[in-house]
Amino acid sequence: NAGVTQTPKFRVLKTGQSMTLLCAQDMNHEYMYWYRQDPGMGLRLIHYSVGEGTTAKGEVPDGYNVSRLKKQNFLLGLESAAPSQTSVYFCASSPHPIQGGLDTQYFGPGTRLTVL
């Protein structure tokens, strides 16, 4: 089991460029999430998904779009990157309560994004 993986690990963009961050999990989890973390702050939820084909907005969704076409993948897109989106991005997944087990989130290693 690889758990939760994120691609890429690092990226530098220029203002206005677009990119997609990929999150993949091999634990058959229903729920997936994208967070951003800025210095001195906790994690803030950008978007989340409660199942394949569904997405919803979190605390800070503006400037981001997401898609969950396959259960194991959750993509985060930046259509026109801005310096304010410089951050570390974490993906996470968790099982549906019906699946049993601990109601906890499993996090990926993060993607460091810099927008110049």
Add this chain to the structure above:
Amino acid sequence: DAKTTQPTSMDCAEGRAANLPCNHSTISGNEYVYWYRQIHSQGPQYIIHGLKNNETNEMASLIITEDRKSSTLILPHATLRDTAVYYCIVRVLNTGGFKTIFGAGTRLFVKA
């Protein structure tokens, strides 16, 4: 979900117990207390959670006061690898992790 208050930072000597407090005075009856930690540059890691009773697992113990307005995470024998930011979170169980709100946490420094 209830808000939590934690100290900004704490020190602990290696081999000693680390006791990390958390206040959650507005917690409601169906909200659980969760603890995660984040070691530098890594994603957060689940530690433990509980409702009313004290809990223990291979990583830590969780002590919840009788009125449930505060709790303490105990790392019984802290090691240098336990240096991390520790997050105390309260939320309703089984509503999905999307209701998990991570605050600033407590930065624990374990010193040799």
